[in-house]
Amino acid sequence: MSQIVLLSIITLCAIGVIAAVMLYYAAKKFQVYEDPRIDEVEAVLPSANCGGCGYPGCRGFAEALVKADDISELNCPAGGASVMSAVAKVLGQEVKATEPMIAVLRCNGTLEHRRRTSTFQGAKNCAIGQSVYIGETDCAYGCFGYGDCVDACKFGAMHIDQTTGLPVIDEDNCVACGACVKACPRNIIELRKKGPKSRRIYVSCVNCDKGAIAKKACAVACIGCGKCAKECPHEAITIQNNVAYIDFNKCKLCRKCVEVCPTNAITELNFPPRKENKNAETSGVTNEN
Amino acid sequence: MLKTFKMGGVHPPENKISANSPIEVLPLPKTVTIPISQHIGVPSQVLVQKNDKVKVGTLIAKQNGFVSANIHSSVSGTVQKIEEVFDTSGYRRMAITIAVEGDEWEESIDRSTDLKKDYDTSIDIIQKIAEAGIVGLGGATFPAHVKLTVPQGKKAEILIINGVECEPYLTSDHRLMLERDNEIMIGTSILMKALNVSEAAIGIENNKLDAIKKLTETAKNYQGIKVVPLKVKYPQGAEKQLIKAITNREVPSGKLPIEVGAVVQNIGTAFAVYEAVIKNKPLIERVVTVTGKSLEKPSNLLVRIGTPVQKLLDYAGGIDENATKVISGGPMMGKAISNLDIPVTKGTSGIVVLSKKEGYRKEQNNCIRCARCVSVCPMGLEPYLLMAYSERQMWSEAEKDKVMDCIECGSCSFTCPSNRPLLDYVRLGKSTVGKIIRNRK
Numbered sequence: 001m002s003q004i005v006l007l008s009i010i011t012l013c014a015i016g017v018i019a020a021v022m023l024y025y026a027a028k029k030f031q032v033y034e035d036p037r038i039d040e041v042e043a044v045l046p047s048a049n050c051g052g053c054g055y056p057g058c059r060g061f062a063e064a065l066v067k068a069d070d071i072s073e074l075n076c077p078a079g080g081a082s083v084m085s086a087v088a089k090v091l092g093q094e095v096k097a098t099e100p101m102i103a104v105l106r107c108n109g110t111l112e113h114r115r116r117t118s119t120f121q122g123a124k125n126c127a128i129g130q131s132v133y134i135g136e137t138d139c140a141y142g143c144f145g146y147g148d149c150v151d152a153c154k155f156g157a158m159h160i161d162q163t164t165g166l167p168v169i170d171e172d173n174c175v176a177c178g179a180c181v182k183a184c185p186r187n188i189i190e191l192r193k194k195g196p197k198s199r200r201i202y203v204s205c206v207n208c209d210k211g212a213i214a215k216k217a218c219a220v221a222c223i224g225c226g227k228c229a230k231e232c233p234h235e236a237i238t239i240q241n242n243v244a245y246i247d248f249n250k251c252k253l254c255r256k257c258v259e260v261c262p263t264n265a266i267t268e269l270n271f272p273p274r275k276e277n278k279n280a281e282t283s284g285v286t287n288e289n
Numbered sequence: 290m291l292k293t294f295k296m297g298g299v300h301p302p303e304n305k306i307s308a309n310s311p312i313e314v315l316p317l318p319k320t321v322t323i324p325i326s327q328h329i330g331v332p333s334q335v336l337v338q339k340n341d342k343v344k345v346g347t348l349i350a351k352q353n354g355f356v357s358a359n360i361h362s363s364v365s366g367t368v369q370k371i372e373e374v375f376d377t378s379g380y381r382r383m384a385i386t387i388a389v390e391g392d393e394w395e396e397s398i399d400r401s402t403d404l405k406k407d408y409d410t411s412i413d414i415i416q417k418i419a420e421a422g423i424v425g426l427g428g429a430t431f432p433a434h435v436k437l438t439v440p441q442g443k444k445a446e447i448l449i450i451n452g453v454e455c456e457p458y459l460t461s462d463h464r465l466m467l468e469r470d471n472e473i474m475i476g477t478s479i480l481m482k483a484l485n486v487s488e489a490a491i492g493i494e495n496n497k498l499d500a501i502k503k504l505t506e507t508a509k510n511y512q513g514i515k516v517v518p519l520k521v522k523y524p525q526g527a528e529k530q531l532i533k534a535i536t537n538r539e540v541p542s543g544k545l546p547i548e549v550g551a552v553v554q555n556i557g558t559a560f561a562v563y564e565a566v567i568k569n570k571p572l573i574e575r576v577v578t579v580t581g582k583s584l585e586k587p588s589n590l591l592v593r594i595g596t597p598v599q600k601l602l603d604y605a606g607g608i609d610e611n612a613t614k615v616i617s618g619g620p621m622m623g624k625a626i627s628n629l630d631i632p633v634t635k636g637t638s639g640i641v642v643l644s645k646k647e648g649y650r651k652e653q654n655n656c657i658r659c660a661r662c663v664s665v666c667p668m669g670l671e672p673y674l675l676m677a678y679s680e681r682q683m684w685s686e687a688e689k690d691k692v693m694d695c696i697e698c699g700s701c702s703f704t705c706p707s708n709r710p711l712l713d714y715v716r717l718g719k720s721t722v723g724k725i726i727r728n729r730k
Contacts, residue, residue: 140380
């Protein structure tokens with residue numbers, strides 16, 4: 001009896017030792033080397049997996065960062081400069097500060113500005129609306145307001161304002177990952193420079209129709225008249241397909257275009273209110289919205 | 290036992306209130322607007338310029354590639370402008386606007402109404418049909434010459450003429466069968482010759498008993514044509530369902546009807562083929578049903594292509610404040626229109642005016658997993674699942690579950706007790722997956 005017990009213990013031990021040796025050599029032979037820095041970098045990243053960097057999730061981005069010789073071309077829009085400097089620290093590199101970006105909605109066709117000409121009862125989804133018909137207004141380019149962008153936003157930075165029927169971008173939460181830009185079937189949302197003190201100027205219209213048609217559909221449509229382009233001292237404004245576009249790299253935020261636009265299609269954000277007297281001191285005034 | 294297709298199907302209320310109104314000719318409008326893309330395929334190439342004089346039947350835009358169609362002027366007069374106008378979807382599309390002056394026809398067109406059977410047998414029939422700009426008049430507007438060109442290695446065995454008209458309300462094909470029976474038979478014979486088949490079947494649902502009787506009687510004088518009465522079931526007018534009902538053959542997934550030796554053409558198309566080959570008349574007018582319970586005079590009108598929808602509604606008594614939705618096509622598959630100035634095109638089989646009660650969608654609720662959509666789907670798909678995929682943008686799963694096989698008949702949305710917008714989402718999945726597949730090539 002004791003012999004059988006002894007034999008089985010010895011056999012089991014022998015099998016265990018053989019298996020351990022085999023496993024050890026297999027692990028050595030088939031080992032996949034992974035840079036330990038990938039894990040370190042991944043720990044620093046925000047793990048939102050938003051895809052804003054262009055890589056499949058934060059792990060993918062961490063791999064790309066470790067692989068890259070120069071990480072200045074890569075950027076984590078969700079984490080911003082602080083995360084990127086932390087990454088640079090892990091990798092022992094220096095990183096240039098990138099200018100913060102933010103999503104802007106290039107449509108101001110609120111319920112008040114755009115007349116509703118029909119009612120859509122189908123599924124409230126912008127992509128479906130786009131494939132079915134022009135939408136509830138006569139503007140073939142403007143926002144549906146069904147919120148595909150809101151659904152796409154992983155940072156809770158968007159919501160639909162019920163009084164205007166348009167999505168609103170929350171400046172504090174937007175990390176410029178670009179998910180809303182991809183979700184919008186009408187390419188209305190654009191990533192632009194956040195600007196000093198969050199001050200931005202952009203054309204809030206993408207209507208490519210001729211002026212008369214665009215104006216009939218929406219009171220604040222860009223009619224492509226070109227006044228802003230003539231006025232701009234920095235040559236930042238171009239007119240293409242009957243719609244103006246302000247290049248945010250050239251714009252110096254002088255606000256001259258805003259004044260000349262006949263349809264108020266150019267939006268300025270977070271600027272102090274205008275003074276009648278142009279010489280008045282403006283630096284003390286801040287706009288807290 | 291009457292024939293029908295086996296899988297799925299629904300029975301929407303028929304509402305064929307204009308079935309007893311004979312086809313009337315709508316008076317000419319002041320201007321017509323003729324879009325250059327009235328068919329599936331490449332938009333046609335414009336041949337005229339502003340201020341050009343045109344006659345009825347003058348070629349104003351020519352076929353641009355194989356899957357495309359010629360477009361002829363439907364009126365005589367002067368080309369006013371060539372610019373973008375609203376189309377059925379509300380988007381702007383290029384169109385030719387012609388101011389009507391008199392009613393002068395091209396000399397080559399035989400305008401007499403007498404029945405003729407003989408034609409120059411040496412001509413290439415398919416070529417002639419392409420020249421006349423004929424497209425599928427059931428509503429899908431697929432260029433007819435493309436369908437009739439049998440690909441190499443395939444052989445057509447049977448021609449099926451679609452007189453099912455399974456959409457509720459619509460009666461244009463029904464009236465055409467009653468009033469132009471001989472023309473349809475001759476058109477069918479011409480199509481049979483073009484396809485080199487000896488057999489043709491005309492499928493008619495048995496809610497049109499007068500048409501079945503009349504065509505069965507007429508068919509006795511024509512060789513190889515038989516009338517097949519079918520049990521009423523929507524969507525029997527869909528190509529694949531009709532082939533299944535008549536021949537009991539199933540078109541494989543992703544394949545065309547020619548795979549099982551069948552070619553399907555609409556009743557209206559057969560009539561247009563008669564006019565094109567025998568009378569040398571291009572496709573410049575079609576029968577349109579203008580109907581709705583609130584209309585004073587639901588009618589079947591012979592309308593020139595390009596006439597504004599408003600004109601048709603005025604003729605039928607105008608719309609009142611009760612009307613909430615105007616649909617181009619039938620109520621199951623047609624498109625609601627947001628502007629009454631849009632023109633009648635080659636594919637407009639009907640204009641249906643719906644009242645508040647019929648027109649509005651009901652409140653949407655959650656899916657209760659009753660699987661009614663699955664049991665009514667004539668293609669054997671799972672609409673609830675495809676909708677869920679679309680909502681979550683799971684396109685590869687949607688493709689695996691055959692979203693591309695959807696014929697967009699709307700039976701799922703019609704039958705859903707929770708009023709879920711199934712077809713809206715399935716269609717989104719279909720168009721997105723279609724794009725993905727095209728990009729792959």
